[in-house]
Amino acid sequence: MNEHDTRQAMVELGLSLFNRGYATGGSGNLSARLDDGRIIATPTNSCLGRLQAERLSLVDEEGRHLQGDKPTKELSFHLSLYQNDPGKRAVVHLHCTYLTALSCLEGLDSSNVIRPFTPYYVMRVGQLPLIPYYHPGDERIARDLGEQARNYNAFLLANHGPVVTGRDLYHAVDNMEELEETARLALLLSQQQVRYLSEQEVLELSRRKV
Numbered sequence: 024m025n026e027h028d029t030r031q032a033m034v035e036l037g038l039s040l041f042n043r044g045y046a047t048g049g050s051g052n053l054s055a056r057l058d059d060g061r062i063i064a065t066p067t068n069s070c071l072g073r074l075q076a077e078r079l080s081l082v083d084e085e086g087r088h089l090q091g092d093k094p095t096k097e098l099s100f101h102l103s104l105y106q107n108d109p110g111k112r113a114v115v116h117l118h119c120t121y122l123t124a125l126s127c128l129e130g131l132d133s134s135n136v137i138r139p140f141t142p143y144y145v146m147r148v149g150q151l152p153l154i155p156y157y158h159p160g161d162e163r164i165a166r167d168l169g170e171q172a173r174n175y176n177a178f179l180l181a182n183h184g185p186v187v188t189g190r191d192l193y194h195a196v197d198n199m200e201e202l203e204e205t206a207r208l209a210l211l212l213s214q215q216q217v218r219y220l221s222e223q224e225v226l227e228l229s230r231r232k233v
């Protein structure tokens with residue numbers, strides 16, 4: 024996808040996420056890595072529902088600001104994910120309700136916050152590691168995400184919210200939406216007797232990645 028189409032996709036997807044309640048106010052940020060390594064990102068304090076293509080931030084792969092408004096305060100973790108796993112071409116960070124609620128619970132399994140009970144969670148996400156709480160913009164988020172970038176395509180920031188990646192913006196947003204619905208189901212079923220997928224079922228689904 025070229026720069027123009029990437030800018031259009033970011034505006035379109037930001038508006039869609041905002042209109043459907045996945046993003047509110049100035050929370051959340053999106054980025055996409057272009058073929059030449061430069062990165063388009065949402066400006067800091069921008070509302071995902073009111074993005075303007077020509078004002079989106081453009082930075083080089085080291086994060087030097089090239090064009091547009093000042094980039095998201097979380098740029099360092101976006102860069103860290105791209106630098107540590109070149110297969111990642113888009114990053115979506117939201118404060119969506121159910122994943123953010125989940126991130127605030129005690130006693131989570133930090134290796135995988137959501138034990139699999141539906142196929143698409145496995146096929147789109149697989150595992151959801153928990154990153155310890157640091158304040159928004161703290162460089163330790165970038166450090167921790169960079170260390171795990173090659174092993175996962177989704178992460179849960181404790182007391183904050185999710186970070187989900189993809190091969191392009193549409194793929195990353197679809198992965199994020201699947202994960203948010205899975206978190207919603209997990210909370211809905213939290214007092215019920217859940218039939219979790221077996222190890223064999225998970226293994227078989229892992230070969231059917233979307």
Ligand SMILES: O=C(O)[C@@H](O)C(=O)COP(=O)(O)O
Pocket residue numbers: 049050051052065066067068069094095096097116117159160
């Ligand atoms: O939680 C935060 O403040 C950030 O992680 C965030 O979601 C919005 O920050 P900006 O992208 O700098 O607006």
Ligand SMILES: [Zn+2]
Pocket residue numbers: 050051116117118159183184
């Ligand atoms: Zn945030």
